[in-house]
Amino acid sequence: MIKVMIAKPGLDGHDRGAKVVAKALRDAGMEVIYTGIRQTPEQIAQSAVDEDVDVLGISILSGAHMKLVPKILELLKKMGSNMPVFVGGIIPKEDAKRLKEIGVVEVYGPGTPTSEIAEQVRKFVEHSNA
Amino acid sequence: MSNTRMREDEFLEGIKSHDRRSLAKMLSLCEKDPETANVLLDKLEKKTSHVVGITGSPGVGKSTLISAILDKMNGKNVGVIVVDPSSPFTGGALLGDRVRMQSHATNEKFFIRSFANRGALGGLSPSIYEACDTFESFGMDNVIIETVGVGQSEIDVSNIADTVIVVLSPDNGDEIQMMKAGLMEIADLFVINKSDNPRSQILLSRLRAMTAGSKEVPIYLTNAVTSEGVERLVRALDSRFFQILSDGTLSQKRRKRLLNHVKSMIRRELDRLVQSFEIDGISPKEMRDHIIEELCRKKRL
Numbered sequence: 565m566i567k568v569m570i571a572k573p574g575l576d577g578h579d580r581g582a583k584v585v586a587k588a589l590r591d592a593g594m595e596v597i598y599t600g601i602r603q604t605p606e607q608i609a610q611s612a613v614d615e616d617v618d619v620l621g622i623s624i625l626s627g628a629h630m631k632l633v634p635k636i637l638e639l640l641k642k643m644g645s646n647m648p649v650f651v652g653g654i655i656p657k658e659d660a661k662r663l664k665e666i667g668v669v670e671v672y673g674p675g676t677p678t679s680e681i682a683e684q685v686r687k688f689v690e691h692s693n694a
Numbered sequence: 695m696s697n698t699r700m701r702e703d704e705f706l707e708g709i710k711s712h713d714r715r716s717l718a719k720m721l722s723l724c725e726k727d728p729e730t731a732n733v734l735l736d737k738l739e740k741k742t743s744h745v746v747g748i749t750g751s752p753g754v755g756k757s758t759l760i761s762a763i764l765d766k767m768n769g770k771n772v773g774v775i776v777v778d779p780s781s782p783f784t785g786g787a788l789l790g791d792r793v794r795m796q797s798h799a800t801n802e803k804f805f806i807r808s809f810a811n812r813g814a815l816g817g818l819s820p821s822i823y824e825a826c827d828t829f830e831s832f833g834m835d836n837v838i839i840e841t842v843g844v845g846q847s848e849i850d851v852s853n854i855a856d857t858v859i860v861v862l863s864p865d866n867g868d869e870i871q872m873m874k875a876g877l878m879e880i881a882d883l884f885v886i887n888k889s890d891n892p893r894s895q896i897l898l899s900r901l902r903a904m905t906a907g908s909k910e911v912p913i914y915l916t917n918a919v920t921s922e923g924v925e926r927l928v929r930a931l932d933s934r935f936f937q938i939l940s941d942g943t944l945s946q947k948r949r950k951r952l953l954n955h956v957k958s959m960i961r962r963e964l965d966r967l968v969q970s971f972e973i974d975g976i977s978p979k980e981m982r983d984h985i986i987e988e989l990c991r992k993k994r995l
């Protein structure tokens with residue numbers, strides 16, 4: 565059984581996208597924990613570690629991804645976790661590249677088919693277990 | 695298992711030294727391999743926490759109420775188990791109770807863990823007994839369990855909880871009418887939540903009328919959003935724990951819980967055996983004999 569957390573940091577309150585992904589992953593047979601909106605990096609990292617999820621998905625539309633995502637990665641590392649983290653949202657190409665350099669496994673723009681995300685999440689988990 | 699694995703002795707040491715990450719991993723072990731979890735739990739000392747089950751229809755405000763209760767639990771160590779249903783078709787689940795409790799996510803005294811019921815008989819998680827024991831081994835003062843709120847989960851929670859709170863809310867249609875058989879019997883406390891809704895007074899008088907004559911079950915009115923009435927509820931929980939501890943009720947409850955824990959372990963073995971059996975050309979009676987034989991053989995191994 566794959567456990568995923570979908571988290572929504574930052575100040576924007578639009579969680580339609582996050583919920584669509586959460587539901588799609590559930591329909592793909594995964595257990596999906598949703599954190600709700602406006603979460604701090606501390607809340608997200610601690611929740612993901614406490615729930616011992618296999619994968620963490622972060623949805624960001626606010627534009628603050630270059631601040632929030634590295635912070636979450638840093639906190640996870642500090643807590644001794646190396647869980648795969650993916651990001652969804654409106655992320656410029658060069659930022660996406662940078663995020664992947666610092667350890668994000670994938671960045672999804674709007675309109676990515678949810679079936680593709682589900683399939684890749686399975687792969688992330690397989691890899692991290694290998 | 696996600697990321698780094700832990701060895702058994704690391705688990706034991708981790709739990710004993712109150713390491714949060716070990717607790718997280720141990721709870722995963724309860725889900726993935728409950729038999730091993732039981733072996734480890736045997737080696738750990740257990741504190742007697744007050745185990746409180748919170749049940750009631752979806753939407754009455756159980757998760758919000760737990761968050762408000764945590765606000766009033768200053769200084770105490772509390773483990774929270776929230777259970778949501780798995781889809782019987784895909785096995786997937788959306789676990790959303792945490793959303794209401796995220797203000798406590800970084801509080802080092804509290805630990806919230808979401809479980810899918812994975813089709814468990816009764817609607818709680820199949821590993822609920824192990825998870826609860828784990829929290830007690832970790833030294834929690836309280837363990838709070840939120841049920842799915844549909845099916846048999848209400849009745850099931852009374853098999854594990856020392857105290858059952860049945861939550862009702864006035865905006866849920868005719869709650870009293872909808873109240874399922876058995877719910878009256880298992881309630882140690884009633885909470886009418888959403889007291890900001892004027893119809894909560896009508897619900898209160900109807901519930902009073904309904905419970906009149908049977909055993910005395912206190913009713914508390916709360917507004918889980920503003921925390922109105924929650925402090926009284928928390929105080930009532932504390933004094934109830936003291937009471938059941940001293941009048942012998944608690945040891946009865948613990949005996950019942952132990953028996954149910956054992957039954958759930960045997961059921962797990964049985965399910966595995968029954969599923970692995972070739973059923974072609976064999977009568978139910980013969981199959982039963984085979985399975986019992988197999989169970990005994992396994993014990994001797």
Ligand SMILES: Nc1nc2c(ncn2[C@@H]2O[C@H](COP(=O)(O)OP(=O)(O)O)[C@@H](O)[C@H]2O)c(=O)[nH]1
Pocket residue numbers: 750751752753754755756757758759791794887888889890891916917918919920
């Ligand atoms: N007006 C009002 N709304 C409440 C109260 N308690 C919870 N709610 C709301 O009821 C909805 C369902 O709450 P939730 O805690 O998720 O219910 P659960 O399904 O029983 O866990 C949420 O929108 C809450 O904000 C209350 O006391 N008053």
Ligand SMILES: [Mg+2]
Pocket residue numbers: 756757758790791840
């Ligand atoms: Mg809930």
